[in-house]
Structure formats: C-alpha cells, structure tokens
Amino acid sequence: MPVYKAPLRDMRFVAFEVFQADKLWASNPAFSEIDREVVDAVLEENARFNEEVVMPLNRSGDEEGCRVDGDKVFTPNGFQAAFRQYAEGGWIGLGAETDYGGQGFPKMVTVMTDEILYACNPSFALYPQLGIGAALALSQHASKEVKELYLPKIYSGEWCGTMCLTEPHAGTDLGIIRSRAEPQADGSYLITGTKIFITGGEHDLAGNIVHLVLAKLPDAPAGSKGISLFLVPKFLVDKDGNPGARNAVKVGSIEHKMGIKGSATCVMNFDGAQGWLVGKVNEGLAAMFVMMNYERLSMGMQGLGASEVAYQNAAAYARDRLQGRSARGVQQKDKMADPLLVHPDVRRMLLTVRANNEAARCFAMYVSKALDESRYGMTEEIRRVASDKVALFTPIAKAFLTDRGFDACVMAQQVFGGHGYIREWGMEQFVRDTRIAQIYEGTNGVQAMDLAGRKVVRNQGASVRIYLEEVRALFAELGAGLEVFASGLKHAANVLEEATRVLLEQAAQDVDSTNAAAVDYLHLFGLVAYAHMWSMMARVALAHQDDDLFYRNKLQLGHYFMQRLLPEIDSRLQAIKAGSQTMMAFAEGYF
Ligand SMILES: Cc1cc2nc3c(=O)[nH]c(=O)nc-3n(C[C@H](O)[C@H](O)[C@H](O)COP(=O)(O)OP(=O)(O)OC[C@H]3O[C@@H](n4cnc5c(N)ncnc54)[C@H](O)[C@@H]3O)c2cc1C
Structure with a gap:
C-alpha cells in the first residue's frame, strides 16, 4: 500500500521563509487573525486527517468505484463518513468568506491543504472542491439573498456543487451548446438539455446539490456571447433554505473511466428544471470563469499532489530494493546486491521529480500570493497588478503542473520496474488518476x-x-x-x-x-x-x-x-x- 507524509517542512519553508507570508498577513487587515502559529496548527491537523482518514480510501475507492441505481448514485464505502468528518472539521470553508460561515484563510494556506488532499485521494477531493468553486462563482455574481441561502450550506458541507458546461457535441467549444433556458413569469427559468461528464452530478454525500449550468436564452446571440449561467438546485429551496420538492434534473448514467473511479462522472438530464440566472444575461461564460480560474490552480495542485505521493513511494522503494551493484564498487557487502539508489539513472528519475515538485510548490505559493492580493490587496493598484499576474500564470499553473505531474507519476512508476505496473504497489493508480488533470477544466x-x-x-x-x-x-x-x-x-x-x-x-x-x-x-x-x-x-x-x-x-x-x-x-x-x-x-x- 502506498505511503504518504505531507511535506510540511517544505511547505513551511516556502510559505514562511521564501514568501514571509506571516509578515504579509500581519500587514493586511483581511488576515489580521491569521498568524504562523495558527497556520502551523491548521497544517498539522489537515495533514493528520487526510493521511489517516482520506488516504486509506484511495485504493478501496478505486477498486469499488461509484454505482448508479435509478436516479441515485452511491459513492464508494467510507466516502460518506469521511466527507462528514471533513465537513465537520471546517475544511470545506477554510478559505471562504467569514460573512457566510467560512474561516477566511488566505489562498496561500488553502493551496497547501489542497495539495495534501489531492495527494491523499483525488477522487474524494473533487466533491468538496467543486462545491468551493461553485460557491466562489455565486459569491462574485449572485444576489445577496442567494448568497445567504446557499453559501453557508456549501461551506458547511451540507450541500455540494457542480459545474455543468460540457454537452455531447460541445466540450472546448462552449459557443455551440444546445441547453435552453425559457424565462418564466416569476423571474425563474426552465432549463432543458443534456450535460455530460459532470463531476459529482449526483451522489450520496450531501442533502442537496447546487448545479451551475450554462444554457442559452431563446433570443441569445450565436456563439459564446449568447451563454448565460443558471443556478439549478437538485432540491428546490424555500426562503429559509430548506430543501423541498425534487427539481427536474436527474442523472442518466455514470461513466466508466480510466481513473478517479471514486468520483462520480455523470450524464445529467435537465427536463425543464427550475433555475435562476446568476450574473447578467449572456455573460455566463465570464461568470463561470471565476469558478474555472479557481479550479485551474486547484487542478495544478492535483498534479503536484500526485507527483509528491508518487515520489515518496518511489524513493522508499529505491532505498529498499536490491538490484545490481554500484559502479563505484560493492556498497552493501552483506547483501546480495546494492539498493537501486546507487544507480545514477534511478537518481535521475527521483531528482527530476523532486526538483520539479519543490519548484511547483513554490510556484503555486507565488500564484496564490497574487490571488490573495488580487482580492484583498490594500490599494486598487495592488489588486490590478495582481489580477494581471493571476491571468498570466493561471494557464501555466494548470497545464504545466499537471503535465509535469503526470510525467512524474510515470517516472516514479518506472523506478519500480515491472512492480510499478502491478496494482499492488499503487503506482499505476497514481498514473491513471493523474491523467485526467491534463484534460478537464480546459485541456492543456x-x-x-x-x-x-x-x-x-x-x-x-x-x-x-x-x-x-x-x-x-x-x-x-x-x-x-x-x-x-x-x-x-x-x-x-x-x-x-x-x-x-x-x-x-x-x-x-x-x-x-x-x-x-x-x-x-x-x-x-x-x-x-x-x-x-x-x-x-x-x-x-x-x-x-x-x-x-x-x-x-x-x-x-x-x-x-x-x-x-x-x-x-x-x-x-x-x-x-x-x-x-x-x-x-x-x-x-x-x-
Ligand atoms: C472525468 C471527467 C470529468 C469531467 N468533469 C467535468 C465537469 O465537472 N463539468 C464539465 O462541464 N465538464 C467536465 N468534463 C469535461 C471536460 O472538461 C472536457 O472533456 C474537456 O473540456 C475537453 O472537451 P472535449 O472532451 O469535448 O474535447 P474536445 O473539445 O473535442 O477536444 C479534443 C482535442 O482537441 C483539442 N482542441 C479542441 N478545440 C481546439 C481548438 N480550438 N484549438 C486547438 N485544439 C483544440 C483539445 O485540446 C483536445 O486535445 C470532465 C471530463 C472528464 C473526462
């Protein structure tokens, strides 16, 4: 079974020694309650929880997968209990606004907990991560009433979220989506269409699922300028936030896929489901990009998390496995062979992965610092400069970290020789699970x-x-x-x-x-x-x-x-x- 210890020393080095995050926080009123001691405690507890509770479900979740029965989807054994604990631990709302029940930690902190979560179990990670992304889009574009109704429920983990963009004929080219939104007299819309590949479209982890759906109004202009964003809850919600009648949105089937088998990837049918506009008419894509930019850095952390856990296991294997003798002469006379680590080519593989990982961790912190400044910077100028930086680096954070992350998993698998190809060691799962990060959230x-x-x-x-x-x-x-x-x-x-x-x-x-x-x-x-x-x-x-x-x-x-x-x-x-x-x-x- 694979092992993993969150690289807390490296994380602290980057956060506190390279970026001096504690000084940044001390000078910004938005983070006046955050200091090094608090963050150290958060990291310790987050690492413990993920290593002890979430990581053990990675292999079993892969073997069991998700199951659909009628309009219900069941996640693998243990996911429900772990998700409850994760939610009760306050981890979903860690970086969310305190006004709506979040804990207000900067991105410079949640980027580290994201890495740990993805390293331990990428399938499990997607359920809370999609909710956080949906909440972010609502927080920037929805009315105060909608925010008050939905955000606290998402941050507490009572409800989850999805993003519904892809259709059978429309993936990268969202301008050609066919889902329609018919305006109703009461100000709501009836949404009709089929969405595919929807992560967490249906599951048994939460009392409600908040779908953010891209669709077109009847008179919308052609192409991407005619797309609007709608909030479509699985259960309709009364004014006090209580879920009531089932909305007309149902899972059609789930996909059988190469990896992240514990994550339910659903075909979702919207048959006149009641929805509410988020943001402005025909500006849905821009609103959705808020969520996608967040998710893109998060995807980068999927690449880094996988690469780190793959490295740790490959390094342990290379220390133990005896094969061949060192070119410098016999190193372990009492053994029949020397450990793999004596061979320069094995070191090349390990050091390549590790050098990329440590740079990636620092780079993720660099982008997170810019994300924090773009949102909480003290002056308009700081926020503008930081936003430009985020825009420039977001595609690199997503694509470069996931391309290098996948390559790293393959390289770490190679350190195991034939044993890397066998399920027992877990390396082939890292390869399978990480491949998707190069594809979704916009291909690399x-x-x-x-x-x-x-x-x-x-x-x-x-x-x-x-x-x-x-x-x-x-x-x-x-x-x-x-x-x-x-x-x-x-x-x-x-x-x-x-x-x-x-x-x-x-x-x-x-x-x-x-x-x-x-x-x-x-x-x-x-x-x-x-x-x-x-x-x-x-x-x-x-x-x-x-x-x-x-x-x-x-x-x-x-x-x-x-x-x-x-x-x-x-x-x-x-x-x-x-x-x-x-x-x-x-x-x-x-x-
Ligand atoms: C497991 C899984 C989970 C997913 N989760 C979600 C989800 O939660 N919500 C959601 O909405 N979608 C989701 N997706 C869909 C995913 O985001 C899309 O698969 C992805 O955006 C690519 O779209 P596509 O598959 O239609 O490929 P296409 O758009 O057909 O692209 C095929 C290839 O052509 C390239 N290409 C396409 N257009 C261009 C162009 N203009 N210029 C150059 N190259 C181009 C692409 O890079 C790619 O290599 C998920 C997919 C999977 C497999």
Whole structure:
C-alpha cells in the first residue's frame, strides 16, 4: 500500500521563509487573525486527517468505484463518513468568506491543504472542491439573498456543487451548446438539455446539490456571447433554505473511466428544471470563469499532489530494493546486491521529480500570493497588478503542473520496474488518476493557447515584460555562492524574451503560428518560472546553509534543476522558431 507524509517542512519553508507570508498577513487587515502559529496548527491537523482518514480510501475507492441505481448514485464505502468528518472539521470553508460561515484563510494556506488532499485521494477531493468553486462563482455574481441561502450550506458541507458546461457535441467549444433556458413569469427559468461528464452530478454525500449550468436564452446571440449561467438546485429551496420538492434534473448514467473511479462522472438530464440566472444575461461564460480560474490552480495542485505521493513511494522503494551493484564498487557487502539508489539513472528519475515538485510548490505559493492580493490587496493598484499576474500564470499553473505531474507519476512508476505496473504497489493508480488533470477544466492544449494568444499576443507581450523586470531584479541579489542560479536565471529570462518576440513577430504574419507554438511556449515559460522559484529558494537556503542539512540539500537540488532540467528551454525555443509550416504543410488527406 502506498505511503504518504505531507511535506510540511517544505511547505513551511516556502510559505514562511521564501514568501514571509506571516509578515504579509500581519500587514493586511483581511488576515489580521491569521498568524504562523495558527497556520502551523491548521497544517498539522489537515495533514493528520487526510493521511489517516482520506488516504486509506484511495485504493478501496478505486477498486469499488461509484454505482448508479435509478436516479441515485452511491459513492464508494467510507466516502460518506469521511466527507462528514471533513465537513465537520471546517475544511470545506477554510478559505471562504467569514460573512457566510467560512474561516477566511488566505489562498496561500488553502493551496497547501489542497495539495495534501489531492495527494491523499483525488477522487474524494473533487466533491468538496467543486462545491468551493461553485460557491466562489455565486459569491462574485449572485444576489445577496442567494448568497445567504446557499453559501453557508456549501461551506458547511451540507450541500455540494457542480459545474455543468460540457454537452455531447460541445466540450472546448462552449459557443455551440444546445441547453435552453425559457424565462418564466416569476423571474425563474426552465432549463432543458443534456450535460455530460459532470463531476459529482449526483451522489450520496450531501442533502442537496447546487448545479451551475450554462444554457442559452431563446433570443441569445450565436456563439459564446449568447451563454448565460443558471443556478439549478437538485432540491428546490424555500426562503429559509430548506430543501423541498425534487427539481427536474436527474442523472442518466455514470461513466466508466480510466481513473478517479471514486468520483462520480455523470450524464445529467435537465427536463425543464427550475433555475435562476446568476450574473447578467449572456455573460455566463465570464461568470463561470471565476469558478474555472479557481479550479485551474486547484487542478495544478492535483498534479503536484500526485507527483509528491508518487515520489515518496518511489524513493522508499529505491532505498529498499536490491538490484545490481554500484559502479563505484560493492556498497552493501552483506547483501546480495546494492539498493537501486546507487544507480545514477534511478537518481535521475527521483531528482527530476523532486526538483520539479519543490519548484511547483513554490510556484503555486507565488500564484496564490497574487490571488490573495488580487482580492484583498490594500490599494486598487495592488489588486490590478495582481489580477494581471493571476491571468498570466493561471494557464501555466494548470497545464504545466499537471503535465509535469503526470510525467512524474510515470517516472516514479518506472523506478519500480515491472512492480510499478502491478496494482499492488499503487503506482499505476497514481498514473491513471493523474491523467485526467491534463484534460478537464480546459485541456492543456487549450490552456497553452490561452497563455500564448490571449495573455501574451493580445497585449503585445506587456505582461511578460512586467514579469521579466521582476525576474531581472532578482539577479542583483544572487551573489557569491549562487552563481549557477544567477547565470541560469539570466539565460532563462533572455530565452523567454526571445520566445515572446518570435511569438509576436510570427503572429503578425501567420494566423496559425501562435497555436502552433503554444504548448512549447507554455513549457518554456513554466521552466523559466521554476528557475525563478529555485533562485528565490536558493537565496534563502544559502543564508541558512550552516544551520541544517535541509538547506544544503535545497541548494544542491536547485543546482540539479538549473543544470539538468532548465536547458529544455533551448529546444523549446527552437521548436517555436520552426513556425507552423512544419505542421500545416500536410494536406488533410495525409492524416
Ligand atoms: C472525468 C471527467 C470529468 C469531467 N468533469 C467535468 C465537469 O465537472 N463539468 C464539465 O462541464 N465538464 C467536465 N468534463 C469535461 C471536460 O472538461 C472536457 O472533456 C474537456 O473540456 C475537453 O472537451 P472535449 O472532451 O469535448 O474535447 P474536445 O473539445 O473535442 O477536444 C479534443 C482535442 O482537441 C483539442 N482542441 C479542441 N478545440 C481546439 C481548438 N480550438 N484549438 C486547438 N485544439 C483544440 C483539445 O485540446 C483536445 O486535445 C470532465 C471530463 C472528464 C473526462
């Protein structure tokens, strides 16, 4: 059975030593009650709960899966009790507004608890996470009455939430959805249509399910400008928040899938279900994006959580498994062979995963800091700058962390040799469960197009220039002892600058070029961001290297990243320069 210990020391290092989160909180009235002592206690308890209660359900949930019977869906054994405890522990509302029953913790804290939850059980994680996302969309776009009625119930875990976008013929292209919303005399709407792949569309964990549904009004303009967002509860709710009659929304079936088998993925039929508009008519997509941006960082944490648990198990295996002898000569004379760890290639796999994980954790904290500032920054200017940063980095946080997370699971599985392919060790489940994170919440290819097209080409690289200034400002602080970081980061900034220039030049001449370059650009950008994170971590580690081996190991792992992983940016740049002709020259008949 896989093992997992939440990497609390690393989390604290990033939060309190690299970002000095406690000082940020002390200077912001929104977080006046949050300090290091409180957060330490939260992390300890969260780790304990997830390791002891949620993690043991990961394997059994995978084996048992969900079950549909008529219009009911049953989650795997143990999920109900664990969800109740999770809700009663206040974990669902940890980052939610205190006005509606939440605990008001910053994203810089919940990003850590998200990682732990996803590492322990990604299927289980999706039930509370979807509710939190739905609540966020309501909190920004719904009326005060709706918020008062729904948010406390979601934060307390009495009710769950979903997001219903996808239809059989409409996935990435939501402009062509067919679900209709007919206005009624009382101000509500009747929603009709079929949604597929709906996570947590139906289940037995909560008394009500709050569906957020995209649909079109009869006179809506064609395409994505004609989409509105509706709140459609499974049970209609009276003015005091009591669930009453069953609404006309039912599960049609559940999907049988490669991974996250404990998460119910449902076909949902809306047959004139009563719903209420959220936000403005025809502006549903923008309202839904609030939820999706939140979910996208959360998906990144699914990638990191999986990568961390996969690493921990691979490292333990490599310490124990005896196979072959070290090239340096016999290491364990009393044993028939040396442990796998003596082999450089096994170390390559472990260190690649670990160097990416530690950079990803720091990067997630960097994006979370911007998310907190975009919402709670003390001035309009701070909020605006932070919002731009969030917009730029959200597609990277989703796609880069999940692409690297999936690769990491495969690499960690490889450390086990044939045993990684056998169910007993749990590695194949990590691979299967993590694959979906590259697909849902907008495929990673679409995230890359969002970054290259909307976030870079559309503003002529303005956001990238601002980011490069920040990166270059760090050079000055990377003095003696940090030469590898200074030269690596300098090169990384130059390559990002050149890639951005090429992207903009190509876009002016070739309509296909941006999409052709997008995935390479996103991975290049992600690696540059990781080099930035490693440089920040190294600066702190150098200052404390005499205190503790922890810091010396950090520096050494940072060297590994800069010298062995960062050079990938050069080949990515070459691929971008090759342009779209390498792909678009083929006639359709070739495929
Ligand atoms: C387990 C699971 C859970 C899910 N949960 C939910 C949920 O809770 N709610 C919900 O609404 N949906 C959910 N989805 C749906 C998911 O978000 C979609 O599957 C995803 O957005 C892709 O849509 P699609 O499957 O129709 O693929 P398509 O849109 O058909 O895309 C196919 C391929 O083409 C590429 N592509 C598509 N359009 C373009 C373009 N314009 N330019 C370049 N490339 C393009 C894509 O990147 C992809 O590689 C879930 C799916 C799964 C499998």
